Amino acid sequence: MVILTGDDLTLDKVRQVIFEKEQVDVSPASWERVEESRNTVDSIVQNGEIVYGINTGFGKLSDVKIKDQDVKELQKNLILSHASGVGEPFPETIAKTICLLRANALLKGYSGVRPVIIERLLQFINLGIVPVIPQQGSLGASGDLAPLSHLALTIIGEGEVFYKGERVPTCKAYQREELEPIQLEAKEGLALINGTQAMTAIGAIAYLEAEKLAYQSEIIASLTIEALQGIIDAFYESIHRVRGYVEQMEVAKRIRQYLSDSHLTTRQGEKRVQDAYSIRCIPQVHGASWQTLNYVKEKLEIEMNAATDNPLIFTEEDKVISGGNFHGQPIAFAMDFLKIGMSELANISERRTERLVNPQLNDFPPFLSPDPGLQSGLMILQYSAASLVSENKTLAHPASVDSIPSSANQEDHVSMGTTAARHAYEIIQNVRTCLAIECICALQALEYRGVDKMASMTKQFYEEARKIVPKISRDRIFSKDIERMNGWLKKIPLFFLKGD
Structure with a gap:
């Protein structure tokens, strides 16, 4: 059981x-904080005070x-008019995370x-009801x-949800679970949609x-080092x-652990003096990517526990103040950084x-x-990897440097953080496929080099991977191998990859 407090949600x-x-x-x-905050809203409504988001219009219409x-x-x-999203729906993992983060923020x-x-x-x-x-x-x-308006639609019984493997009208899932639609009261519509939970949820997943x-890239690289008889001194x-x-x-350190008892790695001068950068500089390049991951993790965990609504209700100070915590610039930067790393x-x-x-290289x-x-062998697998790498270069263009004014220029600077997060997620899918391709090629190269000479840890990985993609004895439809390897990498337990 995970207990939400609004303050200590982590990526784990x-x-x-x-x-x-x-x-x-x-x-x-x-719950006590939530009730106190709600009492403040009820008091404002009862006293006839004019407060943005409670009894005014929104955006440029805030003076109405x-x-x-x-x-x-x-x-x-507000919910009906703002539910103007387009395109394919988010994967269920992301949509469910949006619900989790929104609940945590409201708490x-x-x-x-x-x-x-x-x-x-x-x-x-x-209950597994996913907007x-x-x-x-x-x-x-x-x-x-x-x-977030499409999320809010489902709370009032509108829109659609994923439920028990089907995409159904929300009312159908409600009937099966004996739930009733909720009628929104003052402030609640705005409170549901004013926040950064979509971009942050994409970023979290x-x-x-x-x-x-990142861990998988290291053990797969270790397979390649063995296949190419790489120099361990680096x-x-x-x-x-x-x-x-x-x-x-x-x-x-993890590479050394993976290869500690390998009979395939070499010392400098035995076969060559130095390896190419893609082998010799693995710690420098992969380590820099880990730096970006650490930065991204820090920003995501701050944002996951942030109040990003507007206006914000400060019960102890008896104040309702409009600000700009909904602006996604910190996550936009983090997602662009993640894309590059x-x-x-x-x-x-x-x-x-x-x-x-x-x-010519081996x-x-x-x-x-x-x-x-x-038989052409694995020639075209490299083509596919090169295509994905090139596509990533386009997706990695920073979204955060763009801004288009909206709401009659009231909202005149925007973050494009959700675009940055979506592109980061696309890049990560492409990265997994590139690693799957390297893994398939390394497995096959090790067939020639000598599986019996592999290190204990890499051989264990090799044996598990061979259950997914068998040895290649003749040409076949390699896209199926890539798909199977990709799926396996997505499911493989994390603990196996840390060199523990």
């Missing part, structure tokens, strides 16, 4: 809820006073919603308005996948210690793949073919 807890299906609940102290009897309709209209007690709103989000998570949320349509500044890939501890980057030292793991992986298949049969000429 996200992993437990989303991938390990842990149930969620709320700490009693958090709403009649008391129309406040509930105002909130519903901080600065948004003024009733507990029933948060309880519904928890029911979604625990259908289109991926495109957010500028990432007034909060993720369009995506992207990070969790990226972290696993991973000598003192080399990395004198530069001083912790992440670089940790990568080198992960793209480089694919870049260097593709270069290692080239060294495995190019007969002593294997051309393209690792079982019968060169008659």
Whole structure:
């Protein structure tokens, strides 16, 4: 059971809820904050005060006073009009994470919603009701308005959800679970959609996948080092210690652990004096990518526990203040940084793949073919990796440097953080495929080099991987091998990859 407090949600807890299906609940102290915040909203409505988001219009229409009897309709209209997302829906993992992060943010007690709103989000998570949320349509500044509006639709019984393997109208899932739609009251519509939870949820799932890939890149690179009889001296501890980057030292240490008892690695001068950079500089390049991952993790965990609503209700100070915490610039930068860091793991992986298949760079049969000429072997796998690497270069263009004014120029600077996060997620899928290709090529090269001479840890990985992609004895449809390897890498337990 994961207990939400609004203050201490971590990426590891996200992993437990989303991938390990842990149930969620709320700490009693958090409920108290929520109720106090709601009491403030009720008091404002009863006293006839004019406060943005409670009894006014929105954005450029914030100067329009709403009649008391129309406040509930105002909130519903807000959701209906802002549910303007387009494109394919988010994967269920991301949509479920949006629910989790929105519930956690509301539990901080600065948004003024009733507990029933948060309880519904928890029911979604625990019952497996996942809102259908289109991926495109957010500028990432007034909060993720369009995506979060599609989440809010399901709370009021509108829209669609994924439920028990089907995409169904929300009302159908409600009937099966004996739930009733919730009528939104003052402030609640705005509180549901004004926040950065869409971009942050994409970022959280992207990070969790990226972290696993970063570990996988090291053991797959270790297979390649053995296949190419790489020089182990380049991973000598003192080399990395004198530069001083912790992440670089940790990568080198894990490579040394993976290859500690290998009979395939060489010493400098035995076969060559130095390896190419894609082998020799693995700690420096992969370590730099780990630096970006650490930065991204820090920013995501801050944002996951942040109050990003507007206006914010400060109960103890008896103030309701409009600000700009919904602006996604910190996450936009982090996601653009993630894009670059992960793209480089694919870049260097593709270069290692080239060294495995190019007969001018190794002593294997051309393209690792079982019968060169008659059979092309793994020639085109490198093409596919090169194509993905090139695509990543386009996706890695920073979204955060763009801004398009909206809401009649009231919202005149936006972050494009959700676009950055979406592109980061796409890049990570491409990175996994590039690593799958390198892995397939390294496995085949090791058939020629001598599996019996492999290190204990890499041989264990080899044997498990061979259950997924068998030895290549003749040409076949390699896209199926890539797909199977890709799927296996996505599911493989994280603990196996840390060199523990």
